[in-house]
Amino acid sequence: MDLLKEDERLDYLLGENLKIIQSPKVFSFSLDAVLLSNFTSVSKSPKRKIVDLCSGNGVIPLFLSVKTSAQIIGVEIQERLCEMAIRSVQYNKLESQIQMMNFDLKEAVKRIGSEKYDVITCNPPYFQSFTENELNENEHFTIARHEIRCTLEDVVQVSSQLLKQGGKANFVHRPGRLIDLIMLMRKFRLEPKRLQFIYPKQGKEANMILIEGIKDGKADLKVLPPFVVYQDDNEYTEEMRKIVYG
Amino acid sequence: MDLLKEDERLDYLLGENLKIIQSPKVFSFSLDAVLLSNFTSVSKSPKRKIVDLCSGNGVIPLFLSVKTSAQIIGVEIQERLCEMAIRSVQYNKLESQIQMMNFDLKEAVKRIGSEKYDVITCNPPYFQSFTENELNENEHFTIARHEIRCTLEDVVQVSSQLLKQGGKANFVHRPGRLIDLIMLMRKFRLEPKRLQFIYPKQGKEANMILIEGIKDGKADLKVLPPFVVYQDDNEYTEEMRKIVYG
Numbered sequence: 001m002d003l004l005k006e007d008e009r010l011d012y013l014l015g016e017n018l019k020i021i022q023s024p025k026v027f028s029f030s031l032d033a034v035l036l037s038n039f040t041s042v043s044k045s046p047k048r049k050i051v052d053l054c055s056g057n058g059v060i061p062l063f064l065s066v067k068t069s070a071q072i073i074g075v076e077i078q079e080r081l082c083e084m085a086i087r088s089v090q091y092n093k094l095e096s097q098i099q100m101m102n103f104d105l106k107e108a109v110k111r112i113g114s115e116k117y118d119v120i121t122c123n124p125p126y127f128q129s130f131t132e133n134e135l136n137e138n139e140h141f142t143i144a145r146h147e148i149r150c151t152l153e154d155v156v157q158v159s160s161q162l163l164k165q166g167g168k169a170n171f172v173h174r175p176g177r178l179i180d181l182i183m184l185m186r187k188f189r190l191e192p193k194r195l196q197f198i199y200p201k202q203g204k205e206a207n208m209i210l211i212e213g214i215k216d217g218k219a220d221l222k223v224l225p226p227f228v229v230y231q232d233d234n235e236y237t238e239e240m241r242k243i244v245y246g
Numbered sequence: 247m248d249l250l251k252e253d254e255r256l257d258y259l260l261g262e263n264l265k266i267i268q269s270p271k272v273f274s275f276s277l278d279a280v281l282l283s284n285f286t287s288v289s290k291s292p293k294r295k296i297v298d299l300c301s302g303n304g305v306i307p308l309f310l311s312v313k314t315s316a317q318i319i320g321v322e323i324q325e326r327l328c329e330m331a332i333r334s335v336q337y338n339k340l341e342s343q344i345q346m347m348n349f350d351l352k353e354a355v356k357r358i359g360s361e362k363y364d365v366i367t368c369n370p371p372y373f374q375s376f377t378e379n380e381l382n383e384n385e386h387f388t389i390a391r392h393e394i395r396c397t398l399e400d401v402v403q404v405s406s407q408l409l410k411q412g413g414k415a416n417f418v419h420r421p422g423r424l425i426d427l428i429m430l431m432r433k434f435r436l437e438p439k440r441l442q443f444i445y446p447k448q449g450k451e452a453n454m455i456l457i458e459g460i461k462d463g464k465a466d467l468k469v470l471p472p473f474v475v476y477q478d479d480n481e482y483t484e485e486m487r488k489i490v491y492g
């Protein structure tokens with residue numbers, strides 16, 4: 001099997017530690033996934049089990065593999081993206097740790113079992129509505145970005161079903177949906193415990209939220225220090241450089 | 247009537263613009279009230295009507311009087327505190343703008359009417375539980391700090407009842423109760439629209455939240471830039487100095 005197809009390229013992750021197959025025509029991972037991977041706290045133990053929902057080209061499983069020896073399942077509904085992720089996993093020789101699976105997350109319990117997992121990560125589609133144009137232009141992007149094949153409620157419900165009691169769900173989303181996300185997390189027994197806001201620059205409004213919920217956890221939220229991505233000169237901040245380049 | 251009683255003293259607010267009667271034995275206002283006053287956006291119009299619940303010694307009405315000509319009602323359940331607030335209002339010659347009233351906020355609708363107000367502010371008691379000791383030590387403090395005479399649910403429900411459609415409720419609380427507060431705001435039709443976190447210092451977890459909800463507003467939260475109170479040398483930051491000293 002050829003490593004790269006058509007318009008694909010091989011990009012670096014974390015300096016030169018990992019490589020990932022991307023295609024600008026289909027999907028490229030975003031900072032959101034990088035920040036979620038960094039935010040997610042995982043035990044190093046190989047006995048732990050992680051599931052990454054809406055896994056795309058597998059960027060979060062690849063990132064997490066640096067932090068833990070836990071088993072990681074990536075679930076992606078789009079066959080093309082999942083297949084790219086499988087090749088990336090092979091290229092990085094991580095087949096024994098990361099398993100990419102191509103199915104609809106609403107079938108996750110049936111496919112991989114309930115209440116068995118320690119950590120869930122998910123960088124879900126952000127947008128509720130979409131226009132006919134968006135749908136026609138590029139289906140791969142539209143499915144990744146809009147709540148077409150799964151809603152936020154599906155994501156939170158399935159995450160809760162997969163998690164053991166005390167297991168942790170980690171989500172990234174936009175501030176505009178934080179209230180909905182919190183309502184759904186409470187509805188599905190994922191008590192918000194850690195919350196962090198990402199600010200594009202000093203003095204700007206937040207444009208991203210990171211949140212961890214613990215299944216059946218006790219109510220007691222911590223709000224982490226603010227995280228700023230860019231300096232005033234549009235270069236990454238020191239804290240961002242550390243995450244991106246390792 | 248003497249201006250000051252027993253252990254009371256006259257403190258400055260906003261440089262020398264206002265004075266407020268305080269007593270270390272009964273109640274002194276905190277930064278929380280100052281930050282909530284600053285966070286609250288009010289029209290300058292004298293036709294607007296504001297209610298401050300859990301008003302204590304009236305610090306929030308006094309602060310707001312600098313920003314607006316709106317009519318302000320302060321509601322305080324503790325007679326001693328309310329009476330101190332009345333004297334502060336008189337001292338500052340604000341009787342035509344600020345009316346302090348001594349009653350239980352659960353009677354607010356009966357006392358001052360429903361759906362008539364544009365803005366509500368409230369710096370409620372923060373703590374759900376209390377020990378027998380705390381209750382015995384100083385009843386004034388205990389009532390101000392603990393959910394004894396009113397719960398967070400009472401505060402949110404009454405705020406919603408008082409507000410017109412489109413009116414704004416502004417609360418300050420601790421991060422540990424943010425999720426409860428959001429759940430209650432949605433329950434009582436106060437859609438969270440602006441959220442700001444207060445950090446004691448750079449790099450620390452937030453220790454205070456400020457939130458604005460709009461009655462029957464559309465879901466779309468903005469998360470404001472982080473606000474830091476102290477510099478590393480324990481002096482106020484520039485942004486904090488502006489608020490405290492005007």
